[in-house]
Amino acid sequence: MAGMELRALRKSYGGLEVLHDIELSIADGEFVVLVGPSGCGKSTLLRMIAGLEPITGGEFRIGGRRMNEVPPRDRDIAMVFQSYALYPHMSVARNMGFSMEIRRRPAAEREGPVAAAARTLGLDRLLERFPKALSGGQRQRVAMGRAIVRDPQAFLFDEPLSNLDAALRVEMRLEIARLHQRLGTTTVYVTHDQVEAMTLADRIVVMNGGVIQQVGTPLELYDRPANRFVAQFIGSPTMNLLDLAADAAGLRLGNGATLPGPGSAAQLGIRPEHLELVSAEEGEIAAQAQVIERLGSDTNVFTEAEGIGLLLARVHGNVDLRPGDRVGLRLMRDRIHLFDAEGARLPTAH
Template structure:
């Protein structure tokens, strides 16, 4: 049973609070991703779960058992770090089975778990190689295999893909997702990359400044962000946000356009993919500033007269160039409204 629960957990270094009143329950077999900008406390929280950092206040349990004062080696948790930390003088097989070796398990007993983990990760033909003869992705697989061989209650990943190039990150992201499906183990994963968070997580925990901003499924956070920070952090490209002022019948943009919306709204948001370019009458006109052709999609950076910049994302290619005038139409059902404090408001 690898259900984890943090109740009012806090972390402080002297008078500096890093994490405040963290309440989070991670179900057995769940894949939870901790995401946020640098310095938000996500890696510190992961290290507290692992026992590598002491908890300053609150309670942490695994399977209902208190863990605050339990040593890391006794928590039955395996951790995969950003650095592979492989022993260069050991073969892949020995690196993967080293946790069993230091427990003085006989060689014959190590063979089975190592071979099974190697098969799962596609390393079965590389067991005799040394780390210097492996690619970055293969080394990360070895680090994951070392964790699997321990057969822990839970896996913790601390930005394991940040040292890899773009193609390898995609490949390893798929490997980690398949690994979770095969093992059904509880996994907690730290990243600053919200694409990794969206594609891997059962639930995402968004942190900022030591506080949890929102917890939910990837689509919950995408469709109904709790506040302006989550709205702009989740989703790629970022959500467009405009300052608005309340008027009779709704809210007004800087160019005078009035949209239906709550009177408390001070910010309006719309995602780039929820704006379309039209030939006939639309909602606003703008000037194309930059056109990014990505193949499957095109990003058009525009400037709305009197209102400011707006990024539009369309499928496929469009025949636009900087300086062209475009007519834009938004999807009214996809508008997001936020109050002066940044909290999300109900849609009208």
């Protein structure tokens, strides 16, 4: 096991720079999730870590050793691909033991680690099968087994669950979390699914446009997003954003309500779960319920707020509301986020 250091890492294709000065330290045994929208450069970064993409500039180290020019086979890493990438002409056992086979370890020596990994992943009875005779979930397990048998310094996962159905995804997520707890191997995991990121990560790296937006624990990102992009990307449903006007009295909402805060603030962010739903008379924002989504544990109330626009409130449990009902909304003051015109976070009054 080993930590990783990414120093001013850059990647260009011809004249087009797609990753800009990536700075990141990954501690030994840490589970880091790279998350961001499609095309943000997260998979490219992972492939640079794997050695599958040349590094244009900067320096990359694993366990203190410079890796920029080291080919993938000598980086001592294992990767689980989105497509699983199982060798179709080899049995499950041979797929899993391939890294040892290519290093000319005798067959007898390969059996132990393959059997152990197969037991862990519940693949014992499938060892003689070929990939085409496996279900999606089983293929995913074999891909993970192959990585485990490799016994690497670091695991790399490239959107490993995105081809699975929702139920299987939850199951495999749990499996990956358990695996990391048991092995404690440094892991870099790429996903565009923020639930995967929030549930698996020790730290999340949010990327957009080839730039790291914020690095932090899941709760740091949720509670103190560094900018509007992170605020909107982390958390489901998405954070409400309200335009503000600043005047001598402080910050003024579209409906005229005032809030204390810096005069430069341009937008206020409030998560749906931090908007209290109250009676029309009690609220600081008057609104009309439009769509009500009952999820059982929670209820999403989409409202049209006067002078503001669409606002979503998330309420625990069920609420007795019908579309068209008048409601009041109250902002939890200690849960307000303020952003300037460029989207950077501003200090709040609380």
